[in-house]
Amino acid sequence: DLDDWFYIPSWKRSLPPKLEVEFREQSTWLVFVDQNGLGSHLVARLKKHEQNVVSVVAGSEFIATDNGLYVIDPREQEHYDKLLLELKQTKQTPQQVVHLWTAGPDNDLALGSDVLEIYQRLGFYSLLHLAQALALHAPNDEIRINVVSTDLHAITGDEKLRPERATLLGPCKVISQEMPRLSCRSIDVRLHAGESVSDELVDQLLAEFTSDAADPLVAYRGDHRWVQAFESVKLESAEVPFKSRGVYLITGGLGGIGLTVAEYLARSVQARLVLTGRSESAEREKLTALETAGAEVLYCQADVTDEAQMRRVVELTNQRFGNINGVIHAAGLPGGGIIQRRTRELMDQVLAPKTKGTLVLDRVFKDTPLDFMVLCSSLSAIFTAL
DSSP states (O other): OGGGSEEEEEEEEEOOOOOOSSOSSOOEEEEEOOSSSHHHHHHHHHHHTTOEEEEEEEOSSOEEOTTSEEEEOTTOHHHHHHHHHHHHHTTOOOSEEEEEEEOSOSTTSOTTOOHHHHHIIIIIHHHHHHHHHHHHHOTTOOEEEEEEEESOOOSSSOOOOOGGGGGGHHHHHHHHHHOTTEEEEEEEEOOOTTOOOOHHHHHHHHHHHHSOOOOSEEEEETTEEEEEEEEEEOOOOOOOOOOTTOEEEEETTTSHHHHHHHHHHHHHHOOEEEEEESSSSOOHHHHHHHHHTTOEEEEEEOOTTOHHHHHHHHHHHHHHTOSOOEEEEOOOOOOOSOGGGOOHHHHHHHHHHHTHHHHHHHHHTTTSOOSEEEEOOOGGGTSOOO
């Protein structure tokens, strides 16, 4: 029964792990320190318990200081290699990694900066580079990677979300699958601008880091610990919001998902379809099949990440068909290959349609009264491919 196919993301309360008064043994901790004070509090507590701590801060060049502090450029894969090689040579390969570069409010980001690019650099790509360096320089070591973020999940409903950070969940889920000796977990906390770091928050995090808890996604809101779940929901049959001869824009319109939706709209409501793609010209037989099914079709070569091109598509659509009723964002490129073979260039190609493309569509249609906008994804965004 189609009504039983659907699930809604949810969160459920979970008992927090107990913080041991004393650490079981001395370990080496590699801490990627944030600019909001959380990292410095954690480092101080770890040193108080006689743990060996190596701190890393983000900068524009590689610097190794005498007091165990490193500066690296998050954009440079070579800096992560150099860092892990030096730690290996000095017998400081970490047993615990704490990654805090996406923790805290973003009040340190310059006004007008490309926030998406900054958080890809500090989150997604930093974790990718870190995993690649660990695979190269510590292939046989058991290492726990704890990725601490803020404003990543809507749990209480009053969070000021930063969706640009959400891509870090990809590496968090995949690293442990491809590299069984590395465990990688995401822990989301609250930390408001101007708010001091509480001892309670430090206790919660240290308890997570040192416990045997294996929940891949954890969030703390006040005293409460939450873990992600998916709840089955039964949808009642509803009227499909498609208009007869409605005007619908489908990005990636000749791809597998886009073309399937286009065929349905052609048959069911004789839609006027605007299909975009990267190819200079569309396969005529595909367009003919849609027209035979009852649609009028306009094909536009356009890159969904290029705002000027997408505004031109809207202009051409208005001239040909009138106002757009709905948008279906199905453009995308499949990813492939193991972590060690992923480069910035390859990953940018995969991520751009889904990240930059979505932001472009948001700006282009911000003031347009659409009936709907549908963003197509894959189950691998939730249940990562094995």
